[in-house]
Amino acid sequence: MLKIKNLHASVEGNEILRGLNLEVKPGEVHAIMGPNGSGKSTLASVLAGNEDYEVTEGAVDFEGKDLLDLGTEDRAREGLFLAFQYPVEIPGVSNINFLRAALNEIRKYHGEEPYSASEFLKRVKEKSALVELDGKLANRSVNEGFSGGEKKRNEIFQMAMLEPKLAILDETDSGLDIDALKVVAQGVNAMRSPNRSFVVITHYQRLLDYIVPDVVHVLYKGRIVKSGPKELALELEAKGYDWIKEEVTA
Amino acid sequence: MEVVNATDQKKEAFLGALDAAFQQPLASAKGALLNASRETLRTQPAPTTRTEAWKYTRTTRIINQAWSHAVPTVDADAFAVNDLDAWRLVFVNGVFQAEQSTWPEAEGLTVKPLRVALEAGEVEGFGEKSNTPDEWFENLNMAYASDGVFIHLGKNKQIEKPIYILHITAGEQSAAFNRHFFHVAQGAQLNVIQHSVADADAEGFYSVVTEGAVDANASLHIDKVQNEAGKVFQHAVEWVHQDRDSKFDIRTVTLRGHWVRNNLNIAVNGENCSTRLYGTYMPIEKEHLDNHTMVDHRVPHCESDEVYKGIVNDKATGVFNGKVFVRQDAQKTNAFQQNANIILTDDAQMYSKPELEIYADDVKCSHGSTTGQFDEEAVFYLRARGLSEQSARELLVYAFVSEIIEAIGNDALRNYCLEGLTKRSRG
Numbered sequence A: 001m002l003k004i005k006n007l008h009a010s011v012e013g014n015e016i017l018r019g020l021n022l023e024v025k026p027g028e029v030h031a032i033m034g035p036n037g038s039g040k041s042t043l044a045s046v047l048a049g050n051e052d053y054e055v056t057e058g059a060v061d062f063e064g065k066d067l068l069d070l071g072t073e074d075r076a077r078e079g080l081f082l083a084f085q086y087p088v089e090i091p092g093v094s095n096i097n098f099l100r101a102a103l104n105e106i107r108k109y110h111g112e113e114p115y116s117a118s119e120f121l122k123r124v125k126e127k128s129a130l131v132e133l134d135g136k137l138a139n140r141s142v143n144e145g146f147s148g149g150e151k152k153r154n155e156i157f158q159m160a161m162l163e164p165k166l167a168i169l170d171e172t173d174s175g176l177d178i179d180a181l182k183v184v185a186q187g188v189n190a191m192r193s194p195n196r197s198f199v200v201i202t203h204y205q206r207l208l209d210y211i212v213p214d215v216v217h218v219l220y221k222g223r224i225v226k227s228g229p230k231e232l233a234l235e236l237e238a239k240g241y242d243w244i245k246e247e248v249t250a
Numbered sequence B: 001m002e003v004v005n006a007t008d009q010k011k012e013a014f015l016g017a018l019d020a021a022f023q024q025p026l027a028s029a030k031g032a033l034l035n036a037s038r039e040t041l042r043t044q045p046a047p048t049t050r051t052e053a054w055k056y057t058r059t060t061r062i063i064n065q066a067w068s069h070a071v072p073t074v075d076a077d078a079f080a081v082n083d084l085d086a087w088r089l090v091f092v093n094g095v096f097q098a099e100q101s102t103w104p105e106a107e108g109l110t111v112k113p114l115r116v117a118l119e120a121g122e123v124e125g126f127g128e129k130s131n132t133p134d135e136w137f138e139n140l141n142m143a144y145a146s147d148g149v150f151i152h153l154g155k156n157k158q159i160e161k162p163i164y165i166l167h168i169t170a171g172e173q174s175a176a177f178n179r180h181f182f183h184v185a186q187g188a189q190l191n192v193i194q195h196s197v198a199d200a201d202a203e204g205f206y207s208v209v210t211e212g213a214v215d216a217n218a219s220l221h222i223d224k225v226q227n228e229a230g231k232v233f234q235h236a237v238e239w240v241h242q243d244r245d246s247k248f249d250i251r252t253v254t255l256r257g258h259w260v261r262n263n264l265n266i267a268v269n270g271e272n273c274s275t276r277l278y279g280t281y282m283p284i285e286k287e288h289l290d291n292h293t294m295v296d297h298r299v300p301h302c303e304s305d306e307v308y309k310g311i312v313n314d315k316a317t318g319v320f321n322g323k324v325f326v327r328q329d330a331q332k333t334n335a336f337q338q339n340a341n342i343i344l345t346d347d348a349q350m351y352s353k354p355e356l357e358i359y360a361d362d363v364k365c366s367h368g369s370t371t372g373q374f375d376e377e378a379v380f381y382l383r384a385r386g387l388s389e390q391s392a393r394e395l396l397v398y399a400f401v402s403e404i405i406e407a408i409g410n411d412a413l414r415n416y417c418l419e420g421l422t423k424r425s426r427g
């Protein structure tokens, strides 16, 4: 599904990712943890094609395609989805209208007919029920005036609408209360399938009680420095990152 | 003593050509007004960029041409707003096209060509609502206007459909002058659409002045849609006087125009009035779109609300100048003004100047002017969901000005403007 080899990326001349390797196979869920500023969101941004970040070295293969060669929209059309850590508010652009346009552009890219209005609305109903998103939110401007939790839920709603092959969730759990967390996890779990993979970036082991990962990685100073089974998350939460830092510098 | 310099010579040639082309102006029926405006044109210089109100908008390209006047045959249906249920009055190069027009006839309301109304002596206060002595271009309009629409709505009257005034600029090198006069009597309610268009190969100069009197407790609503292709210079002036408890709303949507200057002047003469001015403009290429507005609060307890939003692309120029006067007597005035712009390229220019002059002490007034670039983070967000960069930008352009266009009450007109907006964002 996704193969990242020796990825280096900088922003404003500072190297943030320094030789990152990661392989995600179809159907797998990978968790990435790591201290603040270690480069987790940078990795997500680079994969989504944010041009603020310059890739200086390395390669990323996504389903047999050179991901770094594709524009942001084509990455999305090929099935990559990023749930943002900080979703932007876009006043005046309705959630529904923009999603319809996005879905239809994706379908066109794959040579498919656009959805009819009724097909589309049926899908909206189904998916907003899945993440218990208030119908009114679906019709409002993208994220405008949404609470933190509503923004995160809206990201998952969009993921459900777009049905990506690979979803990267950047701290979708941060700031959620337990009920909201359960809803988000339920949305993700309902979408798990042998052909769909997830990369879940989080600071909290709590999320991993609900979305059980196959592998947990530690990202530190722009590199994956440790990988292990789901129990690694428990260990990280109990002991913090110092022992990892020591291991790395040792 | 005769002063002859190059500027005066050009002005004389300009006026001489117009004298020859427009031998029977509307104001012939009002000899004194006509003579006064002719006098002003001769004795006063035409405004230049040294004139404060014209600092960013050059008039030389108008004055340095010898305009003529011709009226080609034009099919109005090719330009009109589709599916619009309205009374339609059509003008081509300033001349009324009776056979392509329809108008209501009923007790208590008059809708007819202004020339006919003036000759019959039906127009009370013609020329009195406008013509600040220093407005050279308003005098120009008075001196040469060939016709326009006269509307008089009697006490408590209402017309069931809007009055739709369509002006088409056609042909080459033609000047056109229109003058409208609307009088909404006490308690009456009038809804007007002013639409100006031109073909892609048209070249012309179109000057239009609207005088409006809104009597006590009456309401006047104007939707003004400018959509001229070709190379047309348009100068549009509104002068509206509001009496107590009245409402005046105007929405100016400039979808396209080579050179447009709008001058909106509202004199709020009576207490408890509401005045709303909304506008949007989206110039591309080398277009030049200028909106000057003036709201004069002369008495207490009135409110005005003004929002103009623009998107300036390519090498285009936008100008916004919004004056709000709150006179010493105008206590308890609520005046709000906002001008927000997005500049899409390094070569695009926007000159924005809010001017609040407040002489009363117990008032609530605010103004803001913002000029910014596209929110690139939003563009990225939309692309990350699969939208092409172009669609993402279109959506954001639409979102930015949609507030102004979405609020158009008439469905057909709103759809027309939305379509124009979509075409615009594709460049």
Ligand SMILES: Nc1ncnc2c1ncn2[C@@H]1O[C@H](COP(=O)(O)OP(=O)(O)OP(=O)(O)O)[C@@H](O)[C@H]1O
Pocket: A011, A012, A016, A034, A035, A036, A037, A038, A039, A040, A041, A042, A043, A052, A085
């Ligand atoms: N657009 C940017 N401009 C400048 N510096 C940036 C930018 N984006 C990230 N950085 C820097 O890169 C480093 C890594 O940031 P990143 O957001 O990837 O960390 P993170 O692991 O996601 O942290 P957190 O857990 O706090 O979300 C930080 O030092 C940050 O300041």
Ligand SMILES: [Mg+2]
Pocket: A040, A041, A042, A085, A170, A171
């Ligand atoms: Mg982060």
